[in-house]
Amino acid sequence: MSIKVLIVDDSSFFRHQIKSIINSSPNLTVVGEAANGRDAIDKVVSLKPDVITMDYEMPLMDGITAVREIMRRQPTPILMFSSLTLQGARVTLDALDAGAVDFLPKSYEKASGNTEALRQALVEKLQTIARPSSLLRRGAPAAPRSPVARTTAARKYTQRFELVMIGTSTGGPVALQKVLTQLPANFPVPVLLIQHMPGSFTGAFAERLNSQCRIGVKEAEDGDIIKPGMAYLAPGGMQMMLTGKNKLKVLAGDARLNYKPSVDLTFGSAVKHYNKSALAIVLTGMGADGREGARLLKQAQNVIWAQEGSTCVIDGMPSAVVKANLADEVIPLPDIARRIINVVT
Template sequence: MGIKVLVVDDSMFFQKRISEILKPVASVEIIGFANNGKEAIEKAQSLKPDVITMDYEMPVMDGLTALRKIMEVAPTPVLMFSSLTYDGARVTLDALDAGAVDFLPKNFEDLQKGGPKIRETLSDKIQSVAKQFNRSPKARFTPIQTELDSDKRKGESQPARPARQLESKLDKPLASQPKASATSRFEKNTKQDTRLPTLDLIVIATSTGGPVALQKVLSQIPASFSKPIVLIQHMPATFTQAFAERLNKTCALEIKLAEDGDILKPGRALLAPGGKQLLIEKSKVRVIDGDDRVNYRPCADLTMASAAKHYPGKSLGIVLTGMGSDGCEGAKLMQQTGSPIWAQDEETSVIYGMPMAVAKAHITSAILPLQDIGPTLVKEVR
């Protein structure tokens, strides 16, 4: 029996197309449909699916309300279908806060055409979530508390490309540096070394599960934090502006969608825009279009490689929850210059892919639960 999927959408066309697209995928089995949020809650309990795909605009009960209830009564990995608009981004971010694992663009043109590409995208997402999803309540199912309508709280505390190929995408290769000793932190019960050298920059990379993880980490950092931060989150271009605004409202730090030439300064976090590449230079960032040779836009490997070049031994790389291994090759370059690398632990990761990659590469100096990353960062930088 394949991965059991419940499709929740009020559109019969959408239900039919999803069924047709996934029918050839032997490892995925659609076990039912729900036409509204109320039916979704009932079928989540009775059918016990492995994954739920959820629309948010439905009669009787909307998807967001249903999602919150499902997280209470029958916790299940949920993939939200979202329109690629600013309003769609805001609703999707609400859904991620409420417990959804990830989202998929609801593009009717793509659905009508079908074909191998959308089948691969949809089936890969479903299979990855079902296979790797960590059902621990530490990783998911606890809705994050947000204060989007309140004043900002000031003062509160794909396969990776080889590292040498990343260097070739920068203006000049990295200077030759002696390789720092790499102690494995992948084995359990290994002592953590969170001590930091003198730093000038923090780089945080994440993907699936990242919007909630970033919000939890950044909300624990005060406005007086003395180092600049760069954020790499895999996200469509139409979503990153809404995400930056959301973070800026809920965190004490100044959080801004990065623009070409933005200055790196204390108390500010720059979020890489979707569909672009962010490169770090001395005291500022460059935002460029990039090209098809790189799997992700933004790509954590490229950003971290540029940090290794311009801040050798003076930056901290932090890799959070996410599918795949983006960030691992860039983190290797950072670590080779003497910069420390932290990773989120498996128990609190929604998807233990990206942090596992750096842990298995034996380049981490510490593997930490999500709730400890912000406070430890503040303590050690101070």
């Protein structure tokens, strides 16, 4: 059965281009279009789409207001289209807070020219976020748990932790916010954050987290000396590595790497400097980034946690770690901050 898509955008040109891309996929079907948020709400109720694409700037009702109302009336996975600007980043983060699941850059040039890259990204994201599990954080009924979505019992650790690293992708901005806002101002170790996100977004995301959290949060810079009570967010489009126990290197990295930033690369770079003293956590996200880095950390007797699958927007990344038997604990998102505090402080 095809996934039913509702397109919401005030540009008839963009709606037409996106509709053509979506209908070219055998697994997706456009069931309706809306030119503003108010019309979108009515069509969500009448058409009951499986997933929605949403613009932000529209007449009568903007995209963020529409997202909030849709999540209140009839929770449905929403993919935002966003401009790659600082203001676009802030708006997108607002939309994710309101309930949107993921986002794609909005480019009229790509939509009107060679659309293959846009088609692949759009189809993959729509097919992925249409799953029922993507609505769990908004209170929709839970999907049946997979064998790797189990919660494990809390363990006792004898080592002293000196570093926390958190890797995530789809659903990560909200998940990181839920974890980091619970950490105390006197948190005794540095935190490294690796979130799959465009370069124009990570500065705004670090700025937002810093305003919300009691610990400090900044976008990492080359040469940063990491300090307790501070979290360092890997810049989008770049790689973040540890070149010493407390020193960061930010670089363009190998073009062959699929992810910039890469969780695997940051995790792997810590192995040389941390033995038995690093805690690495893999949160919600598509794919398997983080698994191989976790494997290296595990070989150095560090500790690996994975977010419990039914509390993920997308459980690909944490499930990859669990299936590889690398996770020391599998923890629901609401419990992760408490567990971090218990074992680190």
